[in-house]
Amino acid sequence: MTKRELHLNVNALNSGFHGAAWRAGVSDPAAFLDIKHFLEIARIAERGTFDAVFMADIPVITGLPRLRPYQALEPTVVLSAMAVVTETIGLIATASTTFNDPYNIARRILSLDHASHGRAGWNVVTTAEAAAARNFGYRDQVPHHDRYLRADSFTRVVRALWDSWEDGAFVGDKQSGLFIDTDLVRPIDFQDEYHSVSGPLSLPRSPQGYPVLIQAGGSNDGRDLAAKYAEAIFSIAQTIEESVEFATDIRRRAAAYSRKGPILVLPGLSTLIGSTEAEVKRREEELWGLFPERAAVDRLAVLFRIDATRLELDRQLPDDIEIPANGDHTFAAATLAAARRDKLTARQLIRRLGGSIGHRFLAGTPQVIADEIEAWFVAGAADGFNLMPDILPHGLSIFVDEVVPLLRAKGIFRKQYSGRTLRDHFGLAIPERQPKAPPAEAIQNT
Incomplete structure (x- = not known):
């Protein structure tokens, strides 16, 4: 193995x-x-x-x-x-x-x-x-x-x-003059309600x-x-x-x-x-000193699609905050889970996430x-x-x-x-070709 x-x-x-x-x-x-x-x-x-x-x-x-x-x-x-x-x-x-x-x-x-x-x-x-x-x-x-x-x-x-191209479709043979073997290049003829x-x-x-x-x-x-x-x-x-x-x-x-x-x-x-560890702490303090945490609160409000006035830096997130039905489920769920699991205030959550989300x-x-x-x-x-x-x-x-x-x-x-x-x-293998639809006519020379 x-x-x-x-x-x-x-x-x-x-x-x-x-x-x-x-x-x-x-x-x-x-x-x-x-x-x-x-x-x-x-x-x-x-x-x-x-x-x-x-x-x-x-x-x-x-x-x-x-x-x-x-x-x-x-x-x-x-x-x-x-x-x-x-x-x-x-x-x-x-x-x-x-x-x-x-x-x-x-x-x-x-x-x-x-x-x-x-x-x-x-x-x-x-x-x-x-x-x-x-x-x-x-x-x-x-x-x-x-x-x-x-x-x-x-x-x-x-x-x-x-x-849509078979192996060997490109020939580029100067002697014969064959550039692309069009018998090996076929339409996909895909159609559904979206495409x-x-x-x-x-x-x-x-x-x-x-x-x-x-x-x-x-x-x-x-x-x-x-x-x-x-x-x-x-x-x-x-x-x-x-x-x-x-x-x-x-x-x-x-x-x-x-x-x-x-x-x-x-x-x-x-x-x-x-x-x-001292340098880590110094670097953190330098960056946080340049960061307006209230701005990060605004970003949290956008993520959860709520009014920013509902978020206070030194209070936990309101209990009724939910993942927006049509928002960014992934980042909203991860951010909310971190806040709920460790009972973080908005400020603590912001610092836990590096001033970002998720x-x-x-x-x-x-x-x-x-x-x-x-x-x-x-x-x-x-x-x-x-x-x-x-x-x-x-x-x-x-x-x-x-x-x-x-x-x-x-x-x-x-x-x-x-x-x-x-x-x-x-460490991934070359993928096998996808199963083909019923054979379509090869593209024609035009």
Whole structure:
């Protein structure tokens, strides 16, 4: 049996995860628009033999733009630039199934995959923000369950398009003059209540079969979508027990769909690292001193869709707060669970979550960080982590230089890459082609 290996991605969240990251002395406030900033993140992560760089995306100005940066640059554009300055690290882009069309996404992600020689992945999201809906002609957000029904259809279309070229379809034979064997390139003729797509795609199959499919929803609908299609899952968990429950549930659902092969569970983890406990405390105090906690209260109010005046910094959340029916179920549920479980005041909750929402925030020395990662890994609570350093790229450099060597010494993390594709890094097999619909006529030369 092959020994389990820890997987690490870095989430390239503009200036960093902490709410005050952009104001830190080592930060550039304009970094969220600077391609050089993101390229440096990719180089550092590859130096640390990370599996991938991941880029989140929401097609709207979101969060608290008056007080902190947001994800402004389109992910596939940035990741394509990263592909040029790196050789091996994976490149994972977020793209919404609610506010895109399947053909464009299939083409865009597979283009990134070919440009990087098989290093791409697609993070499938449905996008919960109502403001985003209004950017795409919707008066209101599409209901939660309907978004996931569309996402299921969307994903099936994309996979069919990625499989629309048989192996050997590209010939490029100068002697015979045959460029593409069109008998091996066929339409998909997909049609249901959500999508009507003829196909085929304009690109041959990926060097890694097709780009790795990742999913990040934690609701019941999100878990079911992940169990059907995802090969890796970006999850949220504050405790080992929560993460074990999540992983167990996903694999139970996957078995019900007759899924075979691994599904990697990769919780989000934000880190703040200091060489000593005193330095950790000093760095924390510096960042919190730059962070307007009342602004974080406003963000909590948006998450739960309540009036911000109902939240007081030094009181627990009101008892009647619930997960919004058509909001972001994943982050709302994780944030509310953390508050209820430990009876946290709004201020304590904000600090527990690094001034953000949902994900675990861990401050400590390199040894503390490495030991916590090992504990989750050994317990089966995580196959790895989607890392979100407090400040980028500064916090990532510290992790690579001081935590990665400890993980290697523990024998759970690679010392060098053993393959070149994202599937190689994740230990995933090249996927079999999807079962085909009744044969359609091959495309004609026109």
